[in-house]
Amino acid sequence: MPIDLVSRKEWGARKARGSYTALSSTKGVKVHYTGGRVDPAIVDDHAKCTGVVRSIQRQHMDGNGWMDIGYSMVACPHRKVYVGRGPGHLPAANGPGLNSGHYAVLGLVGDSGLVTPPDDMLHAILDAIDHLRDKGGAGKEIKGHRDGYATSCPGDKLYAWVKKGAPRPGSGGEPDPGDEKAPKWPGRVLKFPPIMRGDDVRTWQARMRERGWSLDVDGAYGPRSREVCESFQREKDLSVTGAVDQVTWVATWEKPIT
Incomplete structure (x- = not known):
């Protein structure tokens, strides 16, 4: 383009x-x-x-x-x-x-x-x-x-x-070693209230569980999901909104610092 x-x-x-x-x-x-x-x-x-x-x-x-x-x-x-x-x-x-x-x-x-x-x-x-x-x-x-x-x-x-040679995204360039490829951004911000439900919520919750957070993978973005999101955003020095926007979504799949 x-x-x-x-x-x-x-x-x-x-x-x-x-x-x-x-x-x-x-x-x-x-x-x-x-x-x-x-x-x-x-x-x-x-x-x-x-x-x-x-x-x-x-x-x-x-x-x-x-x-x-x-x-x-x-x-x-x-x-x-x-x-x-x-x-x-x-x-x-x-x-x-x-x-x-x-x-x-x-x-x-x-x-x-x-x-x-x-x-x-x-x-x-x-x-x-x-x-x-x-x-x-x-x-x-x-x-x-x-x-x-x-x-x-x-x-x-x-x-x-x-x-890596500054490849065009989607051109077959090697992914960043240590980071897992984030699933495609679902196109909506996950937030509460009200409770939002869907497979995108479940995908995010499952990844946060993998990262060690105590969170039910139930596909319902409620108060606990918001709490976990806020804590994660503080950890990553992101804007603390309690909502999973595109930046938070991508950061969720970055390799945790050990």
Whole structure:
């Protein structure tokens, strides 16, 4: 599918202070994460993604003293790609002396909250890379920020995907070792009250039992299911809602830390 670009005007970008340094080609692209907490609620509310991008630009310009947001493009969990500095312009996020070698693409995940990139975010990162190859002369390399620079960026989840060759979701790429493949998101948030019933509830309850939680696998999402969900969300540093949204569902199948 064609790239779904969010223009600088559409996301309300501030005007850059000065002119960009031109960049005609690079060895490839480096993938980044925010390095802070990302509210998992952005998965269900695209408007919140726009707010995050604006806050990043504000931090880069007012906090770091940069002329603009440091990334070339930003990918969100709705398979939309925000134009940062864009193709043909030197980024600022890769580190001193490293910006001319690679464009910089940010995935909107962090080191807490939303840490596992949804499939549509991975698609968006790859859409951004294709765009930078087509419009900005980006080469074939896809690296993590930590490749060549001392940082935890882009986080263990994104970096594991990069190290596997950044496969398109559904393209037959190897699953993350240690994580079990989550059943397909059922498309509805499991919550109480009222009691919700169904096979999706039963599937989630069974997985939580496997993880060691005391919970009846009865297919009825009631008070006890909500309690377990709240405790699990605290454990995983997710928004504590007591409702199994898409982020909580995916986290349920991540390998428990032992």
